[in-house]
Amino acid sequence: MKTNHFDIVVIGSGPGGLAAAITAKKNGARSVLIIERDVELGGILLQCIHNGFGVEIFKEDLPGPTYAQRFINQIGELGIETMLDTMVLNLTAERCLTLTSKTHGYRQISAKAVVLAMGCRERTRAQVRLPGTRPAGVYTAGTAQRWVNVEGYMPGKKIVILGSGDIGMIMARRLTFEGAKVERVLEIMPYLSGLTRNYVQCLQDFDIPLKLQHTVKRIFGNDRIEAVETVAVDDTWQPIPGSEETIACDTLLLSVGLIPENELSLQAGVRLHPTTAGPVVDADFHTSVPGIFAAGNVVHVYDLVDWVTEAGYAAGKAAALYAADKLRPKEKMITTQPGENVRYIVPQHFDTSQLTSEKIPFQMRVSRPIEKPVWVEARIADERLTRRGLPYARPGEMITLDLKPEHFEKFNKNNSITIRIIER
Ligand SMILES: Cc1cc2nc3c(=O)[nH]c(=O)nc-3n(C[C@H](O)[C@H](O)[C@H](O)COP(=O)(O)OP(=O)(O)OC[C@H]3O[C@@H](n4cnc5c(N)ncnc54)[C@H](O)[C@@H]3O)c2cc1C
Numbered sequence: 001m002k003t004n005h006f007d008i009v010v011i012g013s014g015p016g017g018l019a020a021a022i023t024a025k026k027n028g029a030r031s032v033l034i035i036e037r038d039v040e041l042g043g044i045l046l047q048c049i050h051n052g053f054g055v056e057i058f059k060e061d062l063p064g065p066t067y068a069q070r071f072i073n074q075i076g077e078l079g080i081e082t083m084l085d086t087m088v089l090n091l092t093a094e095r096c097l098t099l100t101s102k103t104h105g106y107r108q109i110s111a112k113a114v115v116l117a118m119g120c121r122e123r124t125r126a127q128v129r130l131p132g133t134r135p136a137g138v139y140t141a142g143t144a145q146r147w148v149n150v151e152g153y154m155p156g157k158k159i160v161i162l163g164s165g166d167i168g169m170i171m172a173r174r175l176t177f178e179g180a181k182v183e184r185v186l187e188i189m190p191y192l193s194g195l196t197r198n199y200v201q202c203l204q205d206f207d208i209p210l211k212l213q214h215t216v217k218r219i220f221g222n223d224r225i226e227a228v229e230t231v232a233v234d235d236t237w238q239p240i241p242g243s244e245e246t247i248a249c250d251t252l253l254l255s256v257g258l259i260p261e262n263e264l265s266l267q268a269g270v271r272l273h274p275t276t277a278g279p280v281v282d283a284d285f286h287t288s289v290p291g292i293f294a295a296g297n298v299v300h301v302y303d304l305v306d307w308v309t310e311a312g313y314a315a316g317k318a319a320a321l322y323a324a325d326k327l328r329p330k331e332k333m334i335t336t337q338p339g340e341n342v343r344y345i346v347p348q349h350f351d352t353s354q355l356t357s358e359k360i361p362f363q364m365r366v367s368r369p370i371e372k373p374v375w376v377e378a379r380i381a382d383e384r385l386t387r388r389g390l391p392y393a394r395p396g397e398m399i400t401l402d403l404k405p406e407h408f409e410k411f412n413k414n415n416s417i418t419i420r421i422i423e424r
Contacts, residue, residue: 010316011097011115011118012296013038013117015043016312018042022313025078027321034075037085042064057310071309115294117296117298118260121258122255123257128256132228136223138225138254139251154175157179160247163254164185166198172202183209184209191212194396195396213232213233217229217239230246258301261298270289284314285347295315328353333349334349336419338419340422352411363399365399373391374423377419378418380414386401
């Protein structure tokens with residue numbers, strides 16, 4: 001690496017970071033650098049050897065590494081620089097980065113624009129406060145996935161999984177393929193927290209029982225976990241006395257949620273949203289700090305990789321324009337307000353000038369499942385702007401609604417829109 005100054009620096013090489021780097025380069029950025037703490041490009045996709053990736057973008061059902069490779073090939077072809085095995089330790093609002101690695105040592109670089117693409121991390125036992133002893137054999141589902149799919153180790157043979165997140169359900173099937181017995185998947189909520197397709201393909205197809213409104217009350221075992229005590233819970237998550245059951249196991253996997261990885265964002269003074277735990281962004285994925293953009297799971301936890309790639313494209317293009325001082329000046333910022341049954345919306349605000357020339361996709365999560373046909377509806381004051389019908393709305397599945405240029409003039413008098421999800 002000859003220089004310490006780049007047009008664009010992308011932190012993280014998952015699908016969000018790869019897409020951002022590619023579009024930044026295609027949109028005129030002269031020097032683009034991806035920094036990745038792992039020894040290979042690709043992010044979490046490298047350990048996701050199951051299929052299910054690329055259905056929207058490529059209309060193909062690809063394994064994670066194959067999906068990643070399609071983008072990694074372009075990184076070389078476009079002359080994008082990479083620093084692997086390198087950790088970004090610090091980021092300032094002025095876009096100065098401090099890095100460390102065995103190859104490059106301790107180093108400082110700067111950029112005209114930065115794209116945050118650090119993904120997210122899994123919640124652990126400490127964050128869900130599981131009582132009992134502290135033996136070996138309690139792991140996050142993603143850790144087990146890395147062992148089995150990348151490093152060639154089995155976490156155990158008799159498994160209980162806490163949480164019905166996608167990683168847990170995918171690991172239930174994976175461990176069954178490898179000869180383990182998955183005794184049960186427990187979910188504290190009265191509904192699934194991952195995708196329905198994963199429930200069908202990973203649990204139902206393999207007769208793995210899912211118990212909704214159940215959790216782990218206690219862990220038994222000293223050196224190694226020997227059993228868990230499970231319990232049914234009511235609607236306020238209180239244990240129902242008498243419903244306890246002891247299940248012998250040598251492994252407890254946790255699939256209890258993901259946390260966007262935003263320590264660097266906070267150092268740079270980027271404003272985070274209390275619900276998503278990711279940066280507040282506009283429709284260019286521009287954060288509250290000028291010149292710092294964000295894409296992928298660092299912003300909010302996506303269900304499908306295709307949408308992460310789309311977000312990376314948008315952030316990378318805007319970052320390249322910013323670096324060239326060509327990003328359109330802001331005219332009027334409109335706030336997006338979550339209405340009835342909407343937990344959050346990304347982007348949290350957008351500029352009307354963007355709507356004059358392109359559609360703006362809004363992504364959101366429903367607060368509670370609605371197992372009936374619904375309208376996803378955008379409103380300005382009392383007027384309906386647009387709506388789309390869906391057969392149902394489930395918390396584990398992201399919902400998208402587009403605003404189009406034809407909606408532009410409605411914003412003459414209004415500064416916010418509300419999106420709600422209601423029964424049809
Ligand atoms: C187990 C599992 C199964 C999935 N299954 C599917 C599926 O079937 N279909 C589908 O469409 N989607 C699936 N997804 C979702 C999809 O894979 C993710 O949404 C997507 O990979 C997120 O991409 P990302 O770029 O935001 O983050 P990641 O892929 O997590 O990449 C973030 C990268 O940033 C790096 N990084 C973080 N901090 C630093 C730092 N300080 N310095 C340097 N590097 C850093 C990390 O090492 C990592 O490589 C699955 C996800 C998981 C976890």
